[in-house]
Amino acid sequence: MPPDSDGVPNKTRRDFLKKSSFLTAAAFVPVTVVNAAVNQWDEKLASVFEKTSLHLEVNGLALNLSVEPRTTLLDLLREQLNLTGTKKGCDRGQCGACTVHADGMRINSCLSLAVTNEGKKITTIEGLSKGQELHPMQEAFIKHDGFQCGYCTPGQIMSAVALIKEGHAGSEMEIREYMSGNICRCGAYPNIVNAIQEVKTGGLS
Amino acid sequence: MNQFQYVRPAETSGAIKSIALDTNAHFLAGGTNLIDLMKMGIIAPERLVDINNLPLKTIENIPGHLRIGTLVTNTQVAENQFIKENFPLLSMAINAGASPQLRNMATTGGNLLQRTRCPYFFDTTMPCNKRVPGSGCGALEGYNRMHAIFGASDKCIAVNPSDMNVALTALNALVHVSGPKAARTIPFADFHRLPGDHPELDTTLQKGELITSVDIPTVPFTKNVYYLKVRDRSSYAFALVSAAVALNIENNTIQDVRLAMGGVAHKPWRLIATETFLKGKTVSEETFKQAAQIAMEGAKAYEHNKFKLKLAPNALLQALKTASGLKA
Ligand code: FES
């Protein structure tokens, strides 16, 4: 069993939990934790007392992490990994500001528990450029003035990159429909569409 | 969000066992509805059983049926070439719902199980029989523009928000479930329920049961189909009303027809009487107009959703015309 990032092997904690839970359970351990300890599940298990281990590749970097099960992928990226390019808008799947790629697919990281991404490759806005060289979609957003305040922009760009791969950037109508999961409060939509169309037609690749 | 225990079994039997172990456990698949409900404090499970490792991720062609595993994502279904060709109504309906990001996460079983809900369900300062049984319905006398016109009760007037469900009910899908007792198959029309006295129950799924797959019988509806969704903005919004139409037309005669509506009831609303009326008829605008009127029998509006009494038949008429190729 891999150790947690703080160096405490999971097994030790679980053993401790199993042994100690009967003494302290009544005071503060939820019943489920006690049951789990009693049943000695060998399934992957985490509780109030245990963070769970998580293996992710983020922007090409393999990471061994330790997270609370309730941590969303968005909060993990922003709070634990300091990748604050990914934005939190609504935190409810309604705005798209938190869009990242998981194994190449765009998802709302605010509605994805970090632990459910075990083994996946995550790409954020920080992972698009090659060193100093911006991704063509980033170039196009600059060229076409595809933003005003910029808050929605990382999500828009991650969504736009995926959109072209998905093959749904055929027309302006199609681009608008398949970008509808990304809300722009500043209303930069026409310029965003132009930027995507330019990348689609190979203008900036 | 409250703390919870997290388990990730690798086998279906293990998942069913772990859910049976306590009363406040939930299955977790795509999470697009569940995590939202947890963040809003509407539910606070003590345990989540993550089913994403279960081997329920395939689309299989079996004689007479198409079988869609419960974990196949909405995008995978909508973009599947075989489904696009043979069940185009399903692809259309899925693509009319949510956003590309959400469709990449949401699963087939999860879509069936997203809560039937309304804004009062989310507003913990307001009564809601669905959230707190017996507390009353805030929408009944409140702002009820989005609400039901069919099959509601004085306990709940919320509507089921899924587009996929509307297509699946029209296609006579079957829901396969496993559970602590024997596995069983539920016809789609019996899967979701009307609110009656128990609006806290959206479906007929029993405690501890897990959807394993959804089957769609092979149908001849490949050409004359349409899913029309009317909403407040042109994309990424719940339906005010939607209409799923599947016609099998030969020599301008309607050989077979399936009709369902969304945004009008606590469950996807199948229009059996209207189907019976249309069967054998010749395609014409007049016939479709009559059909749309038949579809509205029994409709009842509330203070702010009276417009649906006009919008619903108009949407159905438009969908029938588009599906049949009649000029608008
Ligand atoms: S922050 Fe995730 S969709 Fe708004």
Ligand code: FES
């Ligand atoms: S640039 Fe301001 S929200 Fe889009």
